[in-house]
Amino acid sequence: MADSKVSNFDIVMEYARSITSYKKIACKEQIQGCQRFLKDLGNPLYDFRTDDAEFVIELIENTFVHMQGEKLDGTPLRGTPFLLEPFHKFIVYNILGFYHKGTKRRRFKEAFIFIPRKNIKTSFAAALAWALGILERRSGSKVYIVAAALKQSLESFNFINFNLEQMGEKENFRVIDNNQEHSISGDLDDGSLFIQALAANPDSQDSLNCNIGIADEIHAYKTPKQYNIIKEAMKAYTNKLMIGITTAGDSMTSFCYQKLQYCKKILDKTVTDEQYFVFICKADEKENGDVDYTNPVIHEMANPAYGVSIRPDDILNDSLQAMNDPQLRKDFFAKSLNVFTAALRAYFNIDEFRKSDTACEAKLNIKSEWKLDKKIEFLKNLPIEWYGGADLSKLHDLTAAALYGSYMTGRMIKITNEKGEVIEVPEEIDIIISHSWFPIVAAAQKADEDSIPLFGWKDDGWLDMSNSATVNHAEIVNWFKKMRNMGFKIKQVGHDRKFCREYFIGMKKANFNIIDQPQYFYKKSEGFRRIEQKAKDGNLYYLSSQAYEYCVQNVRAIEKTDDMVQYEKVEDSQRIDIFDASVFACVRKLEALEKGKLSGWF
Incomplete structure (x- = not known):
């Protein structure tokens, strides 16, 4: 001592x-x-x-x-x-x-x-x-x-x-x-x-x-x-x-x-x-990610030299300007409160997704410390109809697949409908199980150049490295087969066949009900909105996948007429493929339910 x-x-x-x-x-x-x-x-x-x-x-x-x-x-x-x-x-x-x-x-x-x-x-x-x-x-x-x-x-x-x-x-x-x-x-x-x-x-x-x-x-x-x-x-x-x-x-x-x-x-x-x-040293954030940024207590909390090099009146005035002029808010959060902010063009608030994921684990009685394999083992036994989606790379980039399903918890929750009336509806949790692939030959270079934590995802079980210069699309077929063999009842899988006809044929040979699903924004918009709404309601679960979170944070969306959205990645060096695969899968679920195509199990 x-x-x-x-x-x-x-x-x-x-x-x-x-x-x-x-x-x-x-x-x-x-x-x-x-x-x-x-x-x-x-x-x-x-x-x-x-x-x-x-x-x-x-x-x-x-x-x-x-x-x-x-x-x-x-x-x-x-x-x-x-x-x-x-x-x-x-x-x-x-x-x-x-x-x-x-x-x-x-x-x-x-x-x-x-x-x-x-x-x-x-x-x-x-x-x-x-x-x-x-x-x-x-x-x-x-x-x-x-x-x-x-x-x-x-x-x-x-x-x-x-x-x-x-x-x-x-x-x-x-x-x-x-x-x-x-x-x-x-x-x-x-x-x-x-x-x-x-x-x-x-x-x-x-x-x-x-x-x-x-x-x-x-x-x-x-x-x-x-x-x-x-x-x-x-x-x-x-x-x-x-x-x-x-x-x-x-x-x-x-x-x-x-x-x-x-x-x-x-x-x-x-x-x-x-x-x-x-x-x-940073400002504390609320559960939904909000910061009480005009509060002097928060200012002092974030700044260890508060009252020395940080002038209390100045930072308070800056916070009020940030409140009245939203274009100043991002820089105030980052530079004065030390809170990371997503780029202004990013659409989603990732904290809403994380809060929803944590809440759903509690509702499903899934322990946060469980490994990925144990979580998947638990989910396969739930009475869920699963729908698949895939976003395939053209050559040597990130490829992703996802299963999407909804689970009725048996509980009733209160919501406010469009008329402003409070009504009770069954609670439904949407679940996304995602996986991705990347060619090992290009992995080190792309992880470095584009700051993608590929090797961390691999260690955590969210990604496989293809032992070739390009992704072998048979691996994606095998992943869907593996999930089906484990007990996941996969009704349909959506995919835009023009990007890889070999994958399409492979899925057909494996007896999957694969649906040709072109990447039209008006088609994908409904799946996008469903995922967005479920996250906001606290009923979206994605198994705490950091790979999925990475892609969600890179989504830029443009509002179109009739509440539709067209989305893309914020920067060319970023990736949204895993999110895109989940949208494909969600669209399949919604369209199958709408058209009543509830044919036998595959």
Whole structure:
């Protein structure tokens, strides 16, 4: 246990305890992070040492000064000491304080710091890069500060360079600051230091070697490789440290969003990752995804520097503008409240789908911790008529299939009809079982280029890799046969035959009642609306498939006449095929019921 007399330890402990005791306003994830810290102080697997954390804090506060800015009262900050806030010190104590018992090996090798803009983030990253480099000088420190754009990483580099000048130490270091390179290097009495600012360009960075990496604004990274190339450069060091610092963005299929979800699982204890430090500050969201964004309590919750660099009156005024001018709302959510927002062109609110999925698991008595196979095993025994749909790739891309069925729970629910009358109707849950395929030859490239988590889907059972350059459509036929053999009573399967006649013939040979279903928007609109309505009513279940959620978030829809919709993907690099397959299947169900084509089982 640490010595309570250490100058900054009391500040860190007060910060953690004030949050866990709810004296200080904080979001759910920040509370979980402080609980994790306090619990780990007593973990017999770790030693907690204060020396390195104290060194870094003291070095920053005694050598660094502000380059720009003003206090809340307007007093200029340039040239005044750069003093760390309690949350900064909490971060430093975590990443440097824990060691594996009886060793010199630090516990944390990676950190995710997720805070809104203007919370003293970039300058802290710069000061931390400098101090960590000095701390690890005996190992020959190499520090890379990386951002999606060089201009962003130069913000940190210029701050360090400015402070070198203020210290009068510039003559002791070699500073290169031109169009070709931005670096600071020097030999110290007992080691060396090298710091370089880079743009995240994995094609030209395979030979990098470092022990400390600062990845700034990772919400702007287009591919995971931009982050991983720096992380991979650290393998020669034991006490390496990769730090990702970012705010939220507007792509819920991005690398950064997936990283955020993983880190939330660490705090929720659904994933164990002892070498990963997580610090998340954001606005809490309601069950339906809504945020009380004009509430000052929410503003303080999301911003750890509230009242320091975040002016309460300004952020309140910004929230009111966002309320009155919807075009400002998305940026306010992402940059000031740190809440990821889907692109404005995206049609669905994914939180409605997730809430519906969770509610349906409870209604069906399905345990959320069940594996996919167990959920499917449960569903096959329900008295449901299933309808299939498939969306086949032309050559080497994502191919998807789905089963769609409705289950009457036996309960009555109250709804308001078109006349405004409250009536009782039977409760009906629509269930989507989806699967997808991708050629293994192109999988790594497409997963990287288009940020599609194909290998994660494969691990979770939602996708198979076709062992060929293109998808073998016999695999889709075999999936439908497998589901039928398990006991799923498949009435019809819809498919646009012009995209793969071989698949159509294969399904016919397997004795499926396959219906030619052209991709006319007025045909698909009814299935689209059915899925949308069921999700909003909380009666759509898709087995918590992250692959299905990915596709739902990429749907852009255009309202047509007579309440019809025409939909497509938001960006060319995204995929909606799994959602499309579910729409095909839903249309088959609706058309079969309408026309009364309830022929024998197949």
